[in-house]
Amino acid sequence: MKPIDFRSDTVTKPTPAMRRLIADAEVGDDVYGEDPTVRRLEERVAERLGLEAAVFVPSGTQANQIAIGVHCRSGDEVLTEEGSHILHYEGGAVPALWGVQPAPLPGERGILKPETVAAAVREENIHNPRTRLLSLENTHNRGGGTVWPVDRFRAVVEAGRKAGLAVHLDGARLFNAQVAAGKPASAWASLTDSTAVCFSKGLGAPVGSALAGKADVIREARRLRKRLGGGMRQAGILAAAALYALEHHVERLAEDHANARRLAEGLAQVPGVKVDLSRVETNMVFADLVRPAAEASALLLKQGVLANPTGPHSIRLVCHLDVSKADIDDALARIRQALAS
Template identity: 45%
Template structure:
């Protein structure tokens, strides 16, 4: 089996999840009659300390439903310029929700507070209404960096002052919580709504959760239906999500330790530029520009060593650790990359 460092989306359900899928009690979720989904939504809402929750088929769907529920067509949404919602959700903001993106350059995913304040529109006939601020924690394109609690609190205070709600794309919310050593509620208390994935490091086969106030979730439920997310006997997959929340969150620290070990090993290879100290969770970003190889060439060489990876730019590589990666896989990957770089001429 190859060492798959492409993403934590490649995780497979546990044996217990597969058994739960087989034995799940189900009903029609559109009618609100699936007991497993109802249990999952109640559990999820409790974990993030929100009034209600909604099972959605994917993180992208959850974020889109959130934007639709918070905004009107022609509104404006503030978000970081490399956020997942803006960069990797197929322009859903504009094509489906009909809103305008106001992007801000961040540092490790953190938008400067002064820039957020400056971006909030005054009531002017010429301008769109600022209807939503979106945050992302962990911030994927910054290498899984964690938004500090003090930053989230500052953004939340601004949002209260200007009466603009905050939505958190918390696809890897639990990685952030584990990395900070806090209960997830300590993060989500600075948000009005939150989306988090069950199908990444938590190993469920599919699905995400959108959580927030009860009236918001009822509105979101209708938008979910419009987007084709009104599934029927969804408890079959929801059963795995329950186990993900009850049993898998605690082991994410292992993924973080593996990522740190891998980053430290890469930092010792001449020709790789990486901020190993900045690796906070399970995502690693590094540059191979000095190797003379581009990302596609490097990934092809990795394939020769049965290692799978993704590029994040012409000379930028992304590795992601997850439940399918063992300590010995980290050692194997480091040794393979050493051999690859021994064959190239590294620029000083």
């Protein structure tokens, strides 16, 4: 039985064409700035995001943390939505690495309101941390793969700017937002001081992210990348895969979105499963279950369907490059059988 893996879009394998490009990549020492493939990738990312420069890093977590380190100093505060990746999935790095205090703000499926941001900025007072940074996330993972409307994003950024904040965007799945909204990634990224994008999620590369921003931000980012051990040598081997993904795997994200919709509609017909179809905007499906999520995940695993619990009675299923339309139909049949037991 072929496993069908919905745990994350990080589980994809490099395609044969991507592997060939990896094998043939022109390389040099990137710490010395001598890897031409890395340089080409960084230029391409900056251009696509409408920002001045970019730096290639090993992971999305490192990209976000470098941005926080650039924009903040010890004792400062970063505002972010309460379900954000930097709060829940980066190992407590914000205070551990930088001595920066995160301030979680209530949002709706990951989307903030301008007035929420404005109200959260602290007045200058010796008792208060200095609010320095607003960190946003698009698409929003825990929100359900939610896409920020560009007008709302702009309004929230403007609220931060009015209060003197720098703005960072965790755009790990920004290209999913681009495809879903029919707008270029730069529609969001160009409004920020820094934006992180990931190549090893929906784009299907094996490793890597990039942090883009203003030239002075990226100069300092290179220093912090070195400090965090992210300075790689002949990294063009990895950058080649990211370049291929950027050129060939962005528009095909629409297939993942269509598959997620098909999966959600099928799951909504399974007894004991509830899916809010209005929440399925990109490649993620969140399902609420009558039975405990851990029990359901174990039953699904016996049928070769892998999905992660996200709460006591909820699971997340993520569509990606290695899940086809036929796999969706096969998975639905297996899920019905598993949950009927």
